[in-house]
Amino acid sequence: MGIADRKLREKTERRQAILEAALHLFTEQGFEKVSMRNIADAIEYSPATIYLYFKDKNELLLDLQTQGFGQLAQELKVLEAIEHPAEQLRAVGEQLLGFAFRHPELFELMFIMNGxxxxxxxxxxANAWPGGGSAFAQVVSIVQRGIDTGVFRPQKADSAALMIWANVHGLAALHLRQRLVVMPEERREAAMHEALNLFHELIRRAL
Structure with missing residues (x-):
């Protein structure tokens, strides 16, 4: 390995170390409480070193968000084996909701935070959102395939996909932001899945 290759590898590893330390701190303390200095202290770097890799905290959050979408894409690959578009849409909704339960910090970073x-x-x-755009395009593609094969009625695929997208993310946001206190705690998770299933039954008839 040449000097240039070694330096590039070291730079990549250092950048990843910063991201991993940041996510660990964010998970423990919350996004708002963690500063760039806190991250630097956690991995014994100077704050100036952190700023060589990230212009500010928002840029660091964007990198973490991108990695989160990469993880989500990997988890959604298992759904490619489902042939029926309606069943695939249902499975995507369940997978997204499950992702919010398993990775609440990542989900908030990917779909709720402004930074x-x-x-x-x-x-x-203004239209830049590579990770979100790719995930949404996947939902649009499923809807369009359903239209093309006659499973769904002809319509604008992106509008139908947006309706489905909003429902799933709305449920997840209510959960993450502690807005499901209107229901008994022991009923919340089950009720979310029941609501998602009810929604898919309705759209299956409507689409």
Whole structure:
């Protein structure tokens, strides 16, 4: 390995170490309480070193968000084996809701927090959201396949996908932001899955 390759590898490893330390601190203390200095202290770097890799905290959050979408994409690959579009849509909803339960900090970072979006828009404009765009496109693709094969009625696939997308993320956001206190604690998770199933039964008839 040449000097240039070794330096690139070391730089990549250092950047990943920063991201892993940041996510650990965010998980323990919350996003708002953790500063760039806290992250630097956790891995015994100077704050100046952190800023060599990330312009600010929002840019660091955007990188973590991108990794989160990569993880979600891997988890969604298992759904490719489902052939029926309606069943695939149902499975996507369950998988997204399960992702919110398993990785609440990542889900909040990916779908609720403003910080990463500020960084994304600063880099590439108001429509920039590579990770979210890819995930949404997957839902649109499933709906379009259902339309093309006659499973769903002809309509605008992106509008139908947005309705489905909003329902799943709304349920997850209510859960993450402690808004399900309107229900008994022992009923909350089951009720979310029941609500998702009811929604899919309704849209299956409507679409």
């Amino acid at each position: 990463p979006m500020v960084a994304a828009q600063a880099c590439a404009g």
